[in-house]
Amino acid sequence: MTFRLAASAALTATLLMGSPASAQTVFSASSWVPPTHTLSMAQKEWCDALEKESAGRMKCNILPKAVSAPPGTFDAVRDGLADISFTVDGYTPGRFVNTKVAEFPFLGDDSRATSIAYQRVYTKHFAPLGEHRGVKVLGVFTHGPGVIFNTKKPVLSSADAASLKWRIGGGNINDLTKLMGWNTTLKPASESFEMLSTGVMDGTLFPDESIASFKLSMIKHATTFPGGLYNTSFVFMMNPAKYDALSAQDKAVVDKLSGEYVASRFGAGWDKVDDASRDGAQKAQGVQRVTAPEAFINEVKAKQSQLEDQWAAAAEAKGLKNPKGVLAEFRAEIAKAK
Template sequence: MGIISKIGAVSALCLSIASVSMSAQAQTTELTVSSWLPPSHPIVEDMVVPWIKQVEEATNGSVSIKILPKPVGSPPAHFDIARDGLADITFGVHGYQPGRFVLTSVAEMPFLGDSAEATSVAYWRIYEKYMADKGEHDGVKVLSVFTHGPGVIMTTGDPIEQMSDLDGMKIRVGGGIIKDLAGAMNVVAILKPATQVYEILSRGIADGVFFPMESLAAFKLEGLLKNLTEVPGGLYNTSFFLVMNPASYDKLTDEQKAAVDAASGEAFAKLAGAAWDVADEEGRQVALDNDIQIMTASESFVGEIGTASGPIIDAWYVEADKKGVDGKAMLEEFKQLAKELEASN
């Protein structure tokens, strides 16, 4: 082969490689995530980011997912942000929109368990069995649901040893069942997103907060709080969603969809819950390092909480029934699943 022919062959090969490269780039799908939490928060750093890496690796980079530098809207708006396609993927708290989600309140009840991993996996299974076809998440592709660890009573003042110690206290809550329970506990509930807790505590707007243990570190509250009361099984829990715009999901290839699905569902619930359990232990250490008193609610206090929550749960059973779901059976199965999963870990 002459020099000119060789040059021609090399040029053709280069053009072929360039064409393949351009084709691969053209097939890369870029997705966005709107996050309302700081990058260091466990939901972002230890849950969403690892999930992104799993999807990108499983698709050999043909799916690229970027967390936007700023949230597209407020925390309560994030379900609709995904539904309306303002971002491809979002996460959020069902309870931030009071009255909109009924069945997801099953994951907000007291005494669900002491492990976020167990309750999150149990929650996903319960969601699939009882909720997925009930229409509460119409307009989005549900990637997963999950919970944080057991809710704790945190105060800037005296320790909380019995229900009467909470009378008239101003406590920040995240919405959902815990808002109703706070009222039944004679608390003045302040409904604010988690990102505003430091401000309302530091300014004396609130006397305390109902939060999981991890929040001490995540929101730098160690200099504001003096006492924590843990409730066996949790005072409450919070229901979270990870959702995707359906059109964004539909534009993926079958292989890309399979990769997203494999990293989501129960796999993500387990990842998220396990990360939260670790974060709770880190939060506990922050409390110990800063001489914040930690106490466990007495049996009588737990009984008071159970009594206060009874009518709230009964009312929820009625609402669940209107949705065509046996709420009592669902809650009992949730608790049993979480108990079994926690025992097996």
């Protein structure tokens, strides 16, 4: 009897060794901001959800360093240097047109609401036009309301701003500041500390979060605008070949964790760190906050009106029907998402 049991156990072991283990799909995930930044943390949370929802069939390998400088991230994911990452659409000027709709001033004070509304408009109007052709879009989102930060003085007018040197991140804010005659340089967020600490730049346009995230202890002044001076359009994306190779079951998991799921997760994370930076780092370093006077707000509105007309013409030329109507729809969706 003992011999028969042993033989049976040996046969079972042989069969198990000969049967292939279920394959696990591992995605390489790249981030060009520190691991503690809200973008990196939201990406990690998404990866954790992916592993959980797929019962371990899919997981991420968070790479120790970015596979590309920020402006090259879109192409890096498209070409398979990384399977998953995010980028700022405005880091490659002129490449994306429709996405500028999410970057206009005065859209709202809540990143989550703006991001969800942006995702809805994107899915309905922009995705069918192939705005991000070449990658599998997992979701789009915006950061929190943009603020004017600097090391020198209160900025209460366009003339005040024009007397200083600014780092900006691209997109609509690049067009707006140039139209207003400000001295700006387009550089990724990750270069802000060096540019400000060395005095190459006097200030930067950022959401509140960035003062803490990038340790910008040299900032002393902030000018805020109702609804923000600007927003930044982001895309969270996957290499399309990696997605296409998945089983139908695993594609369904990825799809479930896409769209508004991404917009809500990234947006809510940004709101949380915006609040923490205002209440923590900025307060500790004595940042003096002022609200832009009405005259300054009206200066911005006048210039932005020209840019919205230019955007509408460019978007229509790219196939978007009724761009001004899409912008109105976007603003209505933001109000609904609050």
